[in-house]
Amino acid sequence: MVVFPNAKINLGLNIISKRPDNYHNIETLFYPIGLSDILEVVPISASVERSLISLSGIVVDGEPKDNLVMKAYHLLAEWFDMPAVQIYLDKNIPFGAGLGGGSSDAAFMLRLLRDKFDLPVEDDELLSLAVKLGADCPFFLLNCPMMARGIGNEFEQVDFSLFGKFIVLIKPSVKISTPEAYALVKPNRPEVSIPEILKMPIKEWKDLLKNDFEESVFYRYPVIRTIKERLYFKGAVYASMSGSGSSVFGIFDHPVDVKDDFPTCFVWQGNCGY
Ligand SMILES: C[C@](O)(CO)[C@H](O)COP(=O)(O)OP(=O)(O)OC[C@H]1O[C@@H](n2ccc(N)nc2=O)[C@H](O)[C@@H]1O
Numbered sequence: 001m002v003v004f005p006n007a008k009i010n011l012g013l014n015i016i017s018k019r020p021d022n023y024h025n026i027e028t029l030f031y032p033i034g035l036s037d038i039l040e041v042v043p044i045s046a047s048v049e050r051s052l053i054s055l056s057g058i059v060v061d062g063e064p065k066d067n068l069v070m071k072a073y074h075l076l077a078e079w080f081d082m083p084a085v086q087i088y089l090d091k092n093i094p095f096g097a098g099l100g101g102g103s104s105d106a107a108f109m110l111r112l113l114r115d116k117f118d119l120p121v122e123d124d125e126l127l128s129l130a131v132k133l134g135a136d137c138p139f140f141l142l143n144c145p146m147m148a149r150g151i152g153n154e155f156e157q158v159d160f161s162l163f164g165k166f167i168v169l170i171k172p173s174v175k176i177s178t179p180e181a182y183a184l185v186k187p188n189r190p191e192v193s194i195p196e197i198l199k200m201p202i203k204e205w206k207d208l209l210k211n212d213f214e215e216s217v218f219y220r221y222p223v224i225r226t227i228k229e230r231l232y233f234k235g236a237v238y239a240s241m242s243g244s245g246s247s248v249f250g251i252f253d254h255p256v257d258v259k260d261d262f263p264t265c266f267v268w269q270g271n272c273g274y
Pocket residue numbers: 010022023024025026028098100103133134135136137150151152178179182243244
């Protein structure tokens with residue numbers, strides 16, 4: 001069974017308050033994009049006790065046994081009898097990028113195992129398991145434009161689409177650790193909520209729709225601010241850092257050629273699908 005775990009961008013990201021469990025309450029619109037990893041799971045012989053993982057593509061740091069897809073397997077294996085599996089994961093989504101790639105792999109793995117082995121797990125139980133693997137993880141089980149609140153796992157479906165627009169995603173070589181990025185932000189309540197801003201014409205978003213991580217991340221890594229400015233210079237109708245960075249996306253009314261603009265960066269371009 002092969003699946004294609006996709007990345008997300010955050011349209012607006014307000015960090016509202018710090019919680020007693022050291023997480024933060026946030027408000028953000030998750031928007032799925034077409035940049036995807038490739039994940040395959042094959043059952044292996046009953047004589048092999050441990051699941052195996054084979055990685056290709058972008059090299060993820062950490063031990064393969066600590067990969068989030070392995071953690072997803074073991075989370076379900078605590079509750080259900082499953083055979084050992086051979087996992088193939090081809091990474092195309094950069095990490096330390098604010099694109100939720102690891103969370104997406106984990107969410108797709110949970111659903112793939114549930115479906116492949118016919119495990120008696122309802123969709124809402126899968127959502128509760130997913131959050132144990134990461135705050136971004138439950139979103140990828142829904143995978144359509146969603147307002148998220150709480151730690152990012154309380155959802156409200158929104159009537160919102162960027163269909164017809166074109167997205168350019170730029171990831172510089174710098175990688176950003178999510179806990180470190182949260183530690184640098186002072187939480188605050190926004191004056192205007194994200195759904196209210198998203199109802200306005202997209203050309204009005206520039207001064208209203210904010211990612212609260214940008215200020216401290218841009219201060220530390222000015223190259224990320226420069227990328228955002230360059231995307232506006234190229235004609236983006238809206239540009240922002242995604243999640244805790246370091247990637248920046250630009251939304252355009254039409255396809256653009258940026259291949260010479262960011263020679264040292266990872267660049268991805270595609271249509272907005274929803
Ligand atoms: C920045 C975002 O990508 C926006 O979508 C997410 O909030 C991050 O989600 P994630 O990477 O899945 O986060 P997790 O792996 O669950 O948490 C990593 C660390 O980030 C911090 N964290 C994460 C989510 C959240 N709402 N508040 C936090 O303070 C915590 O220190 C936590 O220990």
